[in-house]
Every structure is written in C-alpha cells, then in structure tokens.
Amino acid sequence: MKRGIGYGIVALAVVMLFVGAHLGGMDAVWQKASVICLECVGLG
Amino acid sequence: MSALAEKRTIVQILWSALSNGYLAGFRQGRVYDGPLKSFCVPGLNCYSCPGALGACPLGSLQSSLATKSGIVYAVGWLFLFGAALGRLVCGWLCPFGLVQEALHRIPLGKKWKKLPGDKILVWLKYLLLIIFVILLPLFAVDAFGLGTTWFCKYVCPQGTLEAGIPLPLANSALRSSLGFLYHWKLSILIAVAALSVFVYRPFCRYLCPLGAIYGQFNRISVYRYRVDEKTCIHCDACTKACPMDLSVYKNPNQSLCIRCGRCKAVCPTGAVTSGWTVWDGKKGKALVSHAHPARNREGR
Numbered sequence: 001m002k003r004g005i006g007y008g009i010v011a012l013a014v015v016m017l018f019v020g021a022h023l024g025g026m027d028a029v030w031q032k033a034s035v036i037c038l039e040c041v042g043l044g
Numbered sequence: 045m046s047a048l049a050e051k052r053t054i055v056q057i058l059w060s061a062l063s064n065g066y067l068a069g070f071r072q073g074r075v076y077d078g079p080l081k082s083f084c085v086p087g088l089n090c091y092s093c094p095g096a097l098g099a100c101p102l103g104s105l106q107s108s109l110a111t112k113s114g115i116v117y118a119v120g121w122l123f124l125f126g127a128a129l130g131r132l133v134c135g136w137l138c139p140f141g142l143v144q145e146a147l148h149r150i151p152l153g154k155k156w157k158k159l160p161g162d163k164i165l166v167w168l169k170y171l172l173l174i175i176f177v178i179l180l181p182l183f184a185v186d187a188f189g190l191g192t193t194w195f196c197k198y199v200c201p202q203g204t205l206e207a208g209i210p211l212p213l214a215n216s217a218l219r220s221s222l223g224f225l226y227h228w229k230l231s232i233l234i235a236v237a238a239l240s241v242f243v244y245r246p247f248c249r250y251l252c253p254l255g256a257i258y259g260q261f262n263r264i265s266v267y268r269y270r271v272d273e274k275t276c277i278h279c280d281a282c283t284k285a286c287p288m289d290l291s292v293y294k295n296p297n298q299s300l301c302i303r304c305g306r307c308k309a310v311c312p313t314g315a316v317t318s319g320w321t322v323w324d325g326k327k328g329k330a331l332v333s334h335a336h337p338a339r340n341r342e343g344r
Contacts, residue, residue, distance in 0.1 A: 005264045006127050006128075006261075006264045006265050006266040006268075006321065007127075007266060008127075009123050009126070009127035009261075009264070010123075010124060010127045010128050010266060012123060013120050013121070013122075013123035013124035013127060014120075014124065015120075016116050016117070016119060016120030016123060017117060017120040017121065017124065019116055019117075019120075020114060020116040020117025020118070020120050021082075021117060023114065023116065023117065024113065024114055024117075025082050025114065025117050026081060026082040026083070026084075026099055026104070026114070026117065027082075027114075028108070028111075028113040028114030028117065029099070029104050029107050029108045029111070029113065029114030029117055029118050030091065030099065030104065030107050030114075031111055031113060031114075036074070036075050036092050036207075036211070036218075037090075037091050037092045037103065037107075037193065037196065037207075038092075039192055039193045039196045039197035040090050040091055040092040040103060040193070040196045040197075040200070040203040040207050040208075041092055041203065041204075041207045041208045041211055041212070041218065041226075042197075042203070042204055042208045042222075042225050042226035042228075042229040042230070043218065043221050043222070043223075043225065043226060
C-alpha cells in the first residue's frame with residue numbers, strides 16, 4: 001500500500017509540474033529574483 | 045572506505061560539480077539565468093550560486109509562498125524528489141551534505157554521531173520549516189502583499205557558502221553592500237562548519253528544512269530500504285555502522301535516514317537491501333531490487 005502511495009505522489013507531482021509550468025513555472029516562482037536573489041547572498 | 049562509500053563520494057562530487065557547472069558565473073560575479081534555471085535540483089543548492097544551473101527547491105518554495113505565485117510548481121518539485129527518492133537526495137545529491145562530510149573527515153578531536161539533547165534538537169528543523177519556510181514568507185508581508193525568503197535570508201549556510209562568498213568576491217557592487225545580515229549569516233556558516241568537524245552532518249540532522257520534508261517521504265518513497273526479517277539476526281551491526289545512529293532493522297525507512305548505504309555494506313547476512321520498488325499489479329505487492337554487496341562478493 002505504501003508503495004502505491006509513493007507512485008501516486010510521483011504521478012501527482014508530474015501533473016503539478018505540468019500545471020505549474022503552464023502557469024508560469026519558475027518565472028512565476030522567482031519573480032523577485034530574476035537576476036540575483038539578494039536574500040540568499042545575505043544582502044536582502 | 046568501502047566501495048559503496050567511494051561510489052557515493054564520487055556521485056556527490058560529480059553531481060555538485062554538474063549542478064554548479066556555470067563557470068562563467070564565478071568569473072563574472074553573476075548568476076546563470078538560462079533555461080535550465082526553470083528546473084529545480086533535488087538538493088540544497090543556492091539559486092544565487094554563480095555556478096548554479098538549477099534552482100534550489102527550498103528557496104523556490106519560500107519564494108513562491110512569499111510572492112503567492114508558482115506554488116503548485118515549487119511544491120511539485122518537492123513531491124517529485126521526495127516521493128521518488130526520499131532522503132536518498134540528502135545522502136547522494138546534496139552539495140552541502142558533501143561539504144559537511146568532507147569536514148567530518150578532518151582528523152581532529154572526538155567524532156560524535158549526535159549532540160547531547162539530540163531528541164529535542166532533531167525537532168529544530170521542523171520548527172524552521174514551519175516558521176521560516178512556510179509561515180513567515182506567507183504571512184509577514186509588505187504593503188504590496190509580498191513576503192520574503194526568511195530561511196534563505198536569515199539562516200541558510202549553504203546560501204552563504206555558494207552565493208554569499210563567491211559573488212561579493214567577483215562583484216564589487218555587492219562587496220560594498222555587505223552589512224550586519226551578511227556577517228550574521230557568515231557566523232552561522234562558520235558555526236555549522238566547525239560543528240561538522242566533530243558531529244556527523246549536524247545541519248542535516250538538526251536544521252535542514254529540506255531534509256525535514258524529504259524525511260517524511262522516506263516511508264512511502266519509491267526508492268526504499270528493506271530488512272528481510274527471515275535473514276536478519278539482530279546483531280546490531282547496522283546500528284553501529286549507521287552514521288545517523290539509527291536502528292535500521294527496527295525501521296529501515298526512518299525520517300533521519302539519509303540512505304548512505306553503510307548498513308547494507310556491513311550486514312553479515314545480507315538482510316538489508318535497497319532499491320526501486322516495482323509495483324506488481326497481479327500479486328498486489330512490491331518488490332525491491334538491488335542485490336546486497338556481500339551477496340555479490342560471495343557469488344550468491
């Protein structure tokens with residue numbers, strides 16, 4: 001049963017990635033940091 | 045070092061080099077923003093590392109929550125890596141895990157598997173996950189409704205190592221902007237690095253929210269460990285060999301397990317195995333592949 005859950009979540013993830021990519025993908029995720037994420041560097 | 049440990053170190057080095065292979069970024073003090081940056085890498089690998097070809101899944105999650113945009117995409121990557129591999133990512137594909145292990149190999153002082161107060165400290169990463177990765181980016185917002193990546197900004201030592209050090213070195217504009225926050229994060233990196241010399245992967249064990257997420261997938265992931273009850277003699281060899289100090293034969297897929305494989309290498313009966321589960325629809329049960337190294341040596 002647990003193995004089935006693993007496969008199910010992988011399948012769900014693939015669907016989420018397709019939907020997410022259609023909605024803007026990583027550009028939508030990182031819209032504040034298209035060049036450098038200053039917070040990551042320690043300058044935010 | 046066992047053959048499996050050598051193989052794992054090689055995979056860790058190759059993967060870290062490959063996922064940070066944009067060498068021009070190091071020379072020019074800028075980050076890669078080409079098409080590959082649309083994908084997440086599985087491990088903790090800073091988005092702003094000058095060499096990073098992919099995005100950090102933990103940073104992406106925070107950024108999506110902070111901007112209320114792209115959440116489905118960011119969570120999709122975490123689900124994909126978590127459900128497929130669990131914390132195999134931590135043991136084999138995380139550059140910061142590699143750094144901590146390299147520091148731990150320095151022959152200095154007594155080596156510890158865990159710190160005093162371990163039972164409480166292991167919950168810190170869940171606290172960081174809930175507060176710094178989810179709640180604060182989501183709800184601590186400015187006048188425009190935008191939050192910030194709190195874990196990246198105030199805690200993440202991998203960001204300091206991969207972006208905070210190389211970028212200001214190559215970029216004078218960034219160098220002139222360094223202030224208290226930068227030195228705070230540098231202090232965290234130095235503390236984690238110093239602790240890593242004596243304690244095995246302290247950041248992974250106590251602080252990493254990405255490990256906290258992947259750890260929850262260990263029990264259900266497609267790649268998993270298995271102990272054959274018929275051949276296990278409960279000799280405790282796996283527990284003694286486990287760098288994370290886990291009783292493998294009691295539960296081979298605990299959330300702290302980084303799937304380094306040491307338990308498999310030392311098991312005298314070959315009871316510990318790991319591999320991809322293959323869904324057998326007719327019998328309704330899963331099979332685990334990958335022969336045990338001891339069995340291979342003995343030709344069984």
